[in-house]
Amino acid sequence: MKLIDVSVPLDANLPTYPGNTPYSLEAVKRIARGDSSNVSTLHLSAHSGTHVDAPCHFFDGAPGAEALPLEMLVGRARVIEITSRKGVGADELAGAHLSEDVRVLIKTSNSRLWGSAEFHADYTGVTESGAKYLLEHGIKVVGVDYLSVEEFRKSGAPAHHVLLGAGIIVIEGLNLRDVDPGVYEMFCLPLALVGCDGAPARVVLRRS
Numbered sequence: 001m002k003l004i005d006v007s008v009p010l011d012a013n014l015p016t017y018p019g020n021t022p023y024s025l026e027a028v029k030r031i032a033r034g035d036s037s038n039v040s041t042l043h044l045s046a047h048s049g050t051h052v053d054a055p056c057h058f059f060d061g062a063p064g065a066e067a068l069p070l071e072m073l074v075g076r077a078r079v080i081e082i083t084s085r086k087g088v089g090a091d092e093l094a095g096a097h098l099s100e101d102v103r104v105l106i107k108t109s110n111s112r113l114w115g116s117a118e119f120h121a122d123y124t125g126v127t128e129s130g131a132k133y134l135l136e137h138g139i140k141v142v143g144v145d146y147l148s149v150e151e152f153r154k155s156g157a158p159a160h161h162v163l164l165g166a167g168i169i170v171i172e173g174l175n176l177r178d179v180d181p182g183v184y185e186m187f188c189l190p191l192a193l194v195g196c197d198g199a200p201a202r203v204v205l206r207r208s
């Protein structure tokens with residue numbers, strides 16, 4: 001069984017969304033220092049690397065990461081490729097011919113930004129028209145290939161509000177660089193962080 005890992009490694013090369021806690025490992029115990037074992041403490045944002053947004057990310061009192069329905073995060077997913085760098089809008093999505101798709105992963109030039117520890121503010125995000133298009137076409141899970149579904153510092157965060165407000169699950173931080181467009185089986189399992197606004201996840205695809 002061949003799995004394609006579309007999650008990004010958590011290491012020093014991981015870019016950090018401005019204002020979020022940079023990822024690091026703190027050595028609490030080290031065998032090399034005379035301890036009996038190696039034990040680390042993690043420092044990270046709930047939105048580090050590949051992660052799923054919980055509804056309470058943008059809606060106070062809404063469910064946290066532990067309530068994300070895993071049934072929705074496992075199953076048939078379509079990878080589409082959008083080459084426009086001006087944002088993923090309704091026009092761009094119309095060309096992808098989504099039909100009968102519940103889960104869509106949007107591959108853009110963003111996937112080529114991974115490996116650079118610098119945060120690239122000019123990444124491609126989903127516009128308000130794109131978010132509404134996904135909602136109107138019955139999409140329940142949308143995945144994007146950089147640290148936010150939103151265009152950088154977009155006033156009012158319309159994509160998050162449209163998607164999370166409609167109960168659509170947003171997966172961010174996928175690396176789709178080596179994935180061809182097409183239909184896959186997706187396995188996305190976010191950590192059950194109770195009450196948390198997001199949760200890191202390992203995401204793999206299997207050709208279906």
Ligand SMILES: [Zn+2]
Pocket residue numbers: 047051052053147148172198
């Ligand atoms: Zn997020």
